[in-house]
Amino acid sequence: MIVIDNPQGFIKWYGVFAALFMASCGKQGQQGDTGKHTFGKRTAESTMLTDTAGAYKLSSGWLKPKKSFEFNDSAWVSADTLFLVTCAEFVYYPFGNIKDESMLGKSLLKGFKVNKQVTRLRDGEASTYHSLIKGKDRLLLFFAKDDSPDSYWGSYIIKGELRDSTVALTNKVKVGMSANQFYSTFLTAIDAGLQQKIKFVVLEPCIDNPRHIYELSEGKLESIRFDCLACDKEVDY
DSSP states (O other), X not given: OEEESOHHHHHHHHHHHHHHHHHXXXXXXXXXXXXXXXXXXXXXXXEEEEOTTSOEEETTEEEEEOGGGTEEEEEEEETTXXXXXXXXXXXXXXXXXXXXXXXXXXXXXXXXXXXXXXXXXXXXXXXXXXXXXXXXXXXXXXXXEOOSSSOOEEEEEEEEXXXXXXXXXXXXXXXXXXXXHHHHHHEEEEEHHHHHHOSEEEEXXXXXXXXXXXXXXXXXXXXXXXXXXXXXXXXXX
């Protein structure tokens, strides 16, 4: 990953590139999108400009996502939080597609203590959840099956938080890794000013849930949280 410590020079270079491209193609090389975004109590006006080389200028600096990240052309900065929208499969299955409880012991979640709980929700329906706990780490999973002929099994993360460095996601992201290592998993370049400002990175899935919330502190990844906004909030670990 390239950390851009001279964003003005970077912007100037991209400005020349965009001008040449527009002159040759006769097309507009930038798109604007301005709006107000909220994460917790943080709100801010932010602007995103897209250029032809795959780099993105936000209100606080530049970044360039990797192709493997499957960036969905939507990003913004609100106070100390960077939001990125992705369609990558790992955002839905950060520990792999664990189809049922029997696969937990052979997955990236081996070593977790598993408790099965049946909860009757307000609508009267009973649902079975799996609470996974290991040290400071905890997850709440729900296994689902489609009753169609091509039945599909899958695990869905209702919520979770990781604070120990013993558990890694499928892309090798884990608590305790350096901020540079973390960013290089998703980006090929980010300017130093933007990286220094950011304390939280939120990955929003382009379809459905859950979203990932990564907390950065003192140059390291401090914690990882998962939050399914459309899931039942009555169930605890």
